[in-house]
Amino acid sequence: MIKASHFEVDRIGRYKLENNDEVNEWIKALxxxxxxxxxxxxxxxxxxxxxxxxxxxxxxxxxxHVKNQIGLTAFEYLQMNPNTDFVIDEKKFINRLILELMGEIIT
Known part of the structure; x- marks a missing residue:
């Protein structure tokens, strides 16, 4: 994320404290x-x-499989989301999607 942003970092690679609000807004807008x-x-x-x-x-x-500006997919966000332990079994999820789409085509 640091490489993708346009913000200056300190000598150990962290965003400068005075940029915190701007960095947070940039992340929200991604x-x-x-x-x-x-x-x-x-x-x-x-x-x-x-x-x-x-x-x-x-x-x-x-x-x-779409990656955003910082190179993350949606499911990578889900894996890292600290607010949930919700996990998607991709195989079951895709099967559910296919079955529903087939049902829409058949009816």
């Missing part, structure tokens, strides 16, 4: 585009499997 809706959900305070499912259903499976 995932604001519609393309990164999945990133926003996975980084949210209470990520929801149903919301994640709906976003992927709308954006397609490739959305799980």
């Amino acid at each position: 995932n604001q585009s519609e393309e990164l809706a999945l990133h926003r959900e996975c980084a949210s305070y209470e990520p929801s499997e149903d919301n994640i499912f709906e976003i992927i259903k709308c954006q397609g499976l490739p959305s799980i």
Whole structure:
């Protein structure tokens, strides 16, 4: 993240304290585009499997591999999210998505 940002760091590689507010705002703004809706959900305070499912259903499976400006995928955000221990079993998740999409096509 430090390499991707435009902020100065001190000699040991930390952001300078006077830049804290600006750095926090930059981080918050990283995932604001519609393309990164999945990133926003996975980084949210209470990520929801149903919301994640709906976003992927709308954006397609490739959305799980999209990296943002700092090189993170949505599921990497979910893994690092300190507010939740929620984990997605990708295989089961993809199976659920395929079954639902098949059901929509059949009906």
